[in-house]
Amino acid sequence: MGIKFLDLNRQYLAIEKEIDEAVKNVFTGSDYINGKAVKEFEISFAKYTGAKHCVSCGNGTDALTIILKSLDLPAGSSVIIPANTFIATAEAVINNGLKVIFADVDDDHNISPQSVENLLSEKVSAVIAVHLFGQPAKMNQLEKICKKHNIFLIEDAAQAHGAEINGKKTGNFGIASAFSFYPGKVLGAAGDAGAIITNDPDIAEKASLLSNHGRTEKYVHKIPGFNSRMDTIQAAVLNVKLKYLDEWIEKRNIVASAYIDQLSPISDISLPFISGDDIRHSWHLFTIRVKNREKLITHLNKKSIEHGIHYPVTLPEQPAFTSHYKYCKGYKAVSFSPFLLSLPIGEHLEIKDVNFVVRSIFEFF
Ligand SMILES: Cc1ncc(COP(=O)(O)O)c(C=O)c1O
Structure with a gap:
């Protein structure tokens, strides 16, 4: 699967x-x-x-x-x-x-x-x-x-x-x-x-x-x-x-809350969160921060679970913006990037798919 x-x-x-x-x-x-x-x-x-x-x-x-x-x-x-x-x-x-x-x-x-x-x-x-x-x-x-x-x-x-x-x-x-x-x-x-x-x-x-x-x-x-x-x-x-946008966003919210509910016991993962009661998140991406990212990626690859990194480095770390790095090197954004990992999210996923991703991540930990 x-x-x-x-x-x-x-x-x-x-x-x-x-x-x-x-x-x-x-x-x-x-x-x-x-x-x-x-x-x-x-x-x-x-x-x-x-x-x-x-x-x-x-x-x-x-x-x-x-x-x-x-x-x-x-x-x-x-x-x-x-x-x-x-x-x-x-x-x-x-x-x-x-x-x-x-x-x-x-x-x-x-x-x-x-x-x-x-x-x-x-x-x-x-x-x-x-x-x-x-x-x-x-x-x-x-x-x-x-x-x-x-x-x-x-x-x-x-x-x-x-x-x-x-x-x-x-x-x-x-x-x-x-x-x-x-x-x-x-x-x-x-x-x-x-x-x-x-x-x-x-x-x-x-x-x-x-x-x-x-x-x-x-x-x-x-x-x-x-x-x-x-x-x-x-x-x-x-x-x-x-015409389908709201329905798709609702589905994304269901997937996101299933991930959040089920992955919260794993202390090596920082989960994304909705920043307030008045916020409607559209969950374009479900991006976690995780220790041992590369090893987890190898495990996900074995399970054929696609994933993304958004983004592998921050813009001040890109060759195009190196002159900016000096004032950004202590940034939280820079410290986050080695740990970022985006899990699959979208209206194409069903709860059984989310459960499979969660089970595979639990297996890893
Ligand atoms: C945050 C952000 N800004 C701007 C863009 C640029 O949009 P486009 O690819 O349609 O030019 C993107 C698209 O990837 C984006 O994610």
Whole structure:
């Protein structure tokens, strides 16, 4: 019995007819670029998240890049991001001619508000909070800090579709938020796709221009922008999948609580936790910290239990950011990375699969 980390074929087969029909409609309508399904998705995703505006784009990295560009931050100013995130968060900053500063994380792996405060200076123009693994970052504290220092708060919600704080969906706390619909995400397309949500009409207008060559109408370009449009085929797929998102998140929550209940007696494992009663975690990843990780991985491999590491090293430990390592080397994020291990989670898992993973881990210990 093997356990897959992700099973996109199984997901497809469960909704095959709807997906096939939606994709076929794009072909018969031949509206491949900025087609009907794209508008429909922007409306539905704005409604789902409770945001006033949704601007679709090519991928989550572009969503972050476009948000930063729309904010017109002072050239050469700095943006604080967490040390443990996917590289895209940093790339968006650097590719806008801005400087990145890495903040430490707390035990929930999300950016530490205290670390953000310690790193603030006149040069900082924005903070990007990443809702890592699907757990919302501490937005209330971060909002207060950013407001007090008059800097922008942006959300990287690439891993947190449908997550909430006190009934409010992630994506609605900062000035604007980026989502990725990379296939493996909780809401994933059949290729690259992304979106920006915001409650600010000016940002929405600018982001919309930027994502489509700064174009107001054919061959009229108000500003130089990007070619970052969501393909109509991707929007058609997402329109189908969005209807299942809450059901899938609920299934992920069932898997996560089964893991937490059953693995808690193992003292060599630090389990992920939901950081408050008002939090809805979307469990994009179920990431534990474990001693003897490499040996456990060998054992899981023998049992054909797929797994991941998010991420093998923090960004300041990457060759691209070595100059940052000196102020980050004492970070909790750096001390965590040799122990991180992501177990399979997703709507493809049944309780018997979770029990098999748990039993195999118990066998190891
Ligand atoms: C935290 C985070 N930010 C940004 C991105 C970038 O999204 P995309 O791959 O759609 O460009 C990802 C995707 O992996 C991510 O996990």
